[in-house]
Amino acid sequence: MRPNILLFGDSITQESFRSGGWGASLADAYSRKADVVLRGYGGYNTRWTLFLLHHLFPLGLTKPPVATTIFFGANDAALAGGTSERQHVPVEEYKENLRKIVRHLKECSPTMLIVLITPPPMDEEGRMEYARETYGEKAMTLPERTNETTGVYAKGCVELARELGVRSINLWSKMQETDGWQKKYLRDGLHLTAEGNAVVFEEVVKVFKEAWLDASEMPYDFPHHSEIDGKNPEKAFQQKCL
Amino acid sequence: MRPNILLFGDSITQESFRSGGWGASLADAYSRKADVVLRGYGGYNTRWTLFLLHHLFPLGLTKPPVATTIFFGANDAALAGGTSERQHVPVEEYKENLRKIVRHLKECSPTMLIVLITPPPMDEEGRMEYARETYGEKAMTLPERTNETTGVYAKGCVELARELGVRSINLWSKMQETDGWQKKYLRDGLHLTAEGNAVVFEEVVKVFKEAWLDASEMPYDFPHHSEIDGKNPEKAFQQKCL
Numbered sequence: 001m002r003p004n005i006l007l008f009g010d011s012i013t014q015e016s017f018r019s020g021g022w023g024a025s026l027a028d029a030y031s032r033k034a035d036v037v038l039r040g041y042g043g044y045n046t047r048w049t050l051f052l053l054h055h056l057f058p059l060g061l062t063k064p065p066v067a068t069t070i071f072f073g074a075n076d077a078a079l080a081g082g083t084s085e086r087q088h089v090p091v092e093e094y095k096e097n098l099r100k101i102v103r104h105l106k107e108c109s110p111t112m113l114i115v116l117i118t119p120p121p122m123d124e125e126g127r128m129e130y131a132r133e134t135y136g137e138k139a140m141t142l143p144e145r146t147n148e149t150t151g152v153y154a155k156g157c158v159e160l161a162r163e164l165g166v167r168s169i170n171l172w173s174k175m176q177e178t179d180g181w182q183k184k185y186l187r188d189g190l191h192l193t194a195e196g197n198a199v200v201f202e203e204v205v206k207v208f209k210e211a212w213l214d215a216s217e218m219p220y221d222f223p224h225h226s227e228i229d230g231k232n233p234e235k236a237f238q239q240k241c242l
Numbered sequence: 243m244r245p246n247i248l249l250f251g252d253s254i255t256q257e258s259f260r261s262g263g264w265g266a267s268l269a270d271a272y273s274r275k276a277d278v279v280l281r282g283y284g285g286y287n288t289r290w291t292l293f294l295l296h297h298l299f300p301l302g303l304t305k306p307p308v309a310t311t312i313f314f315g316a317n318d319a320a321l322a323g324g325t326s327e328r329q330h331v332p333v334e335e336y337k338e339n340l341r342k343i344v345r346h347l348k349e350c351s352p353t354m355l356i357v358l359i360t361p362p363p364m365d366e367e368g369r370m371e372y373a374r375e376t377y378g379e380k381a382m383t384l385p386e387r388t389n390e391t392t393g394v395y396a397k398g399c400v401e402l403a404r405e406l407g408v409r410s411i412n413l414w415s416k417m418q419e420t421d422g423w424q425k426k427y428l429r430d431g432l433h434l435t436a437e438g439n440a441v442v443f444e445e446v447v448k449v450f451k452e453a454w455l456d457a458s459e460m461p462y463d464f465p466h467h468s469e470i471d472g473k474n475p476e477k478a479f480q481q482k483c484l
Contacts, residue, residue: 001297017259017270019436024266028259031280038273043467051479052464055243086472194261222294225285230328237293 002221004063005030005213006037008049008056008101009071012120012192012200014040020194022201029205033218037065045075045089046097053101057108064109067213069204070101073119073153074145074190082144095156102164113211114166115204118154120192121172122147123182127189145190167211169203244463246305247272247455248279250291250298250343251313254362254434254442256282262436264443271447275460279307287317287331288339295343299350306351309455311446312343315361315395316387316432324386337398344406355453356408357446360396362434363414364389365424369431387432409453411445 007013007023016023017038027036039056041049049072057064076094078084089097098116105112124143131139154172161168175181175196182189185196192200208214223236234242249255249265258265259280269278281298283291291314299306318336320326331339340358347354366385373381396414403410417423417438424431427438434442450456465478476484 014273015270017266017273019262019266021266021270024259024261024263024269027266027269027280028257028263031256031259031282035279037277038269040273041464041467043470048467048470048475048479051475051483055464055483086470087467088472222283222297225283225290225329228285228290228328230330233290233293237290241293241297 003034003066004037005034006039006065006068007071008039008068009117010040010044010075011042012040012074013038013069013071014042015191016040016197016200020197022192022197022204025197025201026204029201030215030218032220032222033215034066034213043075043087044072045078045087046072046094046101047076047089050097050100053104057105059108061108064112066111067113067115067208067211068105069115069117070098070105071117072098073157074122074150077119077122077150077153078145079143079149082142083140084144091152091156094153095160098157098160099164102160102166113208113213115207116157116161116166116168117200117204118157118168118170118172119150120185120190120196121176121181122150123186123189125189126182126186130188130190167207169200169207171200171203174203175199244274245276245308246279247276248281248307248310249313250281250310251359252282252286252317253284254282254316255280255311255313256284257433258282258439258442262439264434264439264446267439267443268446271443272457272460274462274464275457276308276455285317285329286314287320287329288314288336288343289318289331292339292342295346299347301350303350306354308353309355309357309450309453310347311357311359312340312347313359314340315399316364316392319361319364319392319395320387321385321391324384325382326386333394333398336395337402340399340402341406344402344408355450355455357449358399358403358408358410359442359446360399360410360412360414361392362427362432362438363418363423364392365428365431367431368424368428372430372432409449411442411449413442413445416445417441 075087076089078087080088122145158168158170175185187193228236317329318331320329322330364387400410417427429435470478
């Protein structure tokens with residue numbers, strides 16, 4: 001009955017239902033109005049994601065999502081030659097993969113609201129600190145990702161969105177507008193703190209509102225309890241349930 | 243593809259995707275394994291809920307939930323004659339309504355794991371404080387709910403679960419085992435704090451595990467990224483996607 005909003009992405013999406021997470025906040029904001037469906041795949045890059053595409057979004061769905069966020073790039077941007085090389089995807093292929101994803105979603109539903117989200121910025125120092133805390137002497141000594149490289153992917157993502165006529169959120173730029181973004185928004189140089197999650201939530205809600213997917217203007221699935229007459233409850237349910 | 247876990251209840255369910263909420267924690271715990279579907283109706287009692295039943299759980303669903311939590315009673319237990327009388331449902335009718343819900347769900351799916359959750363305990367003093375803070379001089383001077391009465395509903399809920407052979411969580415008793423439960427678990431005498439939410443999450447997970455719906459034993463929907471060979475990704479996806 002309710003429309004679905006689907007969150008498609010890597011670990012930053014998969015983790016988004018942890019305490020203070022942007023996905024859970026969306027589910028709360030749209031509660032009784034839309035269902036938020038979590039399709040986050042930690043560690044995935046866009047190349048691997050293509051294997052899932054037709055399974056997650058089969059053509060001919062009777063009820064495709066009304067909106068989908070596509071939030072990849074943090075893994076694609078892992079450096080070739082670094083310790084996370086396995087996840088690296090060249091930026092041109094990253095853009096091409098995103099293009100395939102968007103095209104497929106448009107084929108699933110021409111009216112679907114598609115929002116491309118760039119990877120967040122990357123704090124190299126914070127990432128090294130995290131590696132030392134986690135792996136001690138075995139920790140990497142060279143960065144596996146850099147903020148500059150991640151920025152190239154973010155730019156590619158935004159350019160592609162413009163080219164395809166879909167909305168985008170430049171999280172990489174947005175977060176860096178705030179002083180101290182490195183610790184404020186990132187907990188290990190790469191993944192989001194609660195405050196970082198709040199930024200994603202606000203940006204997604206803003207884009208959804210601009211596209212008229214505004215929770216405050218969407219109807220409740222069933223009457224609000226204040227509309228129910230204790231002595232004559234049937235009346236409130238007449239239109240939708242009887 | 244993934245099984246659904248449905249959370250059916252009143253405001254304590256509807257709010258469960260706020261920061262630290264038990265619903266969001268479940269969605270996180272079962273991420274990539276099951277979808278947690280939120281069907282919380284703030285202010286609803288079991289009488290009003292019956293109007294929704296066939297709409298939320300139509301017979302003949304191709305994919306009924308594998309598990310459903312039924313979490314009502316806090317509103318039914320509002321005192322007749324109090325300021326929330328409109329929501330009051332006599333305890334015998336409350337049990338009868340729960341019985342109708344359980345029977346309908348069993349008809350939807352004989353294998354569905356059904357978990358009845360009692361209302362949490364009620365802190366009369368905390369509720370009055372909240373009313374004074376919110377409404378000032380216009381606040382109620384007599385309690386609209388009492389812990390003793392809510393306990394009668396909790397007892398009825400547990401008895402019914404035993405009679406119908408479904409699982410139950412006696413939240414009313416469980417929470418009162420901890421000293422200072424009034425402020426520790428309840429934020430306004432009625433709704434849950436983050437710590438109160440954590441109790442519900444732990445209890446639900448425990449019951450789910452006992453019923454073999456254990457996230458740690460459920461398969462990922464698609465390969466974990468560590469199983470993907472960067473040079474030959476097709477291999478990991480062969481079984482499920484190709």
